[in-house]
Amino acid sequence: MPQHERDARLAVSTVIFALEPGVTPEGAERVASDRASLWIPLVRRLRDPGEGRWALPGGWLGAGEALEAAAARTLEETTGVTPRFLEQLYTFGAPDRSPGERVVSVVYWALVRPEETTGAIDDPNVRWFDPDDLPDLAFDHNAIVDYALTRLRSKLGYAQIAHSFLGPTFTIAELREVYETVLRVHLDPANFRRTVEASGALVETGEVRTGTRHRPPKLYRPAEAPTGDGMFRVPIAPHLRKSPS
Template sequence: MSTVIFSLRSRPEADTLMIPLVRRTRDPFADAWALPGGWLDEREGLDDAASRTLAETTALSPSYLEQLYAFGDVDRSPTRVVSVVYWALLRSDLVDAQRASEDAPENVEWFDVDDLPALAFDHNRIVEYALWRLRNKVGYSRIAHGLLPDEFTLTELREVYEAVLGRRLDPSNFRRLLEGSEALLPTESFRTGKHRPARLYRYNSDVALADRGPLERR
């Protein structure tokens, strides 16, 4: 099992996507960075194993979790190993709080997805595919909300889309697309700062972040 875990890092110039990596302590690829993962327990389901892997790496629960792909090329490991890979989203505010606490897991470091080192096995390829999936899915679903706190401004939501897509979006067009959406509920609170107060919104929990097909609706 391996998991690609996405969250956001706030920066003055622009928010950036980041993922946690684990430094390997044994061969093959000793001392190299790798995706968090581990062996599947014989009494453990795939979803449960992915959640366990994520918790062991970040001590957090995902706001979104989905199976990505099974990677099993013959030359991906010195011994033939097939990896079932998941991808997950974590709220940025929870990640920031966890990283600042004394409970932060050891041997784990967060990296910007656009500035990754050479990873063990085929993990660079896996991250590339997970990023492709995220960027495609954000265009037709509401999973961008999975990277945000409970309440957020439309500007903060737009910045999440920009960080995921890697390009700027027109603020006026973005606002017109989202205002009146059943997925967003306006609150009575406002974010104050150097500019005029901005209304805070929250995600409508009655609306699914993404449709994952008939198996999820059983």
């Protein structure tokens, strides 16, 4: 039986996903495009292991602090982001994942909408990256982002989380754009509308969005999730059962 004097130190990190609607965030690595795209903010490490490398925002677990609270706190401190969706992703604890001291990281993932990211955006030590095209990150953070991305794309198919990328009300076309951007697929607008309407995930607000140069689309808001909190499979958009190309 192995000894267990001083097991490991507990850290909390978060993978933040944001959707920029056709604009490239400030300080980004890629050139701008007119299509919406997924971005994640990373922070530059200023200290000891992996100094100068980009890493997930995070920090040490405070004494008496809940795990999710620690994720929310370190998130706010390092990036200024306040997520509307924050969920535990996985706990990474390979013995050699951090040089020197042993660190076990409870990793969370978050979905935010662009308005929530107005905080430390112009901090030179915070930069937004395309999650499908990352540099070499500190520790095992490349693998963590890959895993989070897989989970995001998978969970989008059976849980009502897409609206976390959007404001309190949104059009069905905006919701569809979330799916199309994250999953990198094209969805039939007519069928998407019917599927999502039939799912009961949306409620009509009775208002419409004006200012477009075409017919004003209806505005919806997410329905309160009655049964379970994302643990049962409730197909939302069957379209994406096709493997992401």
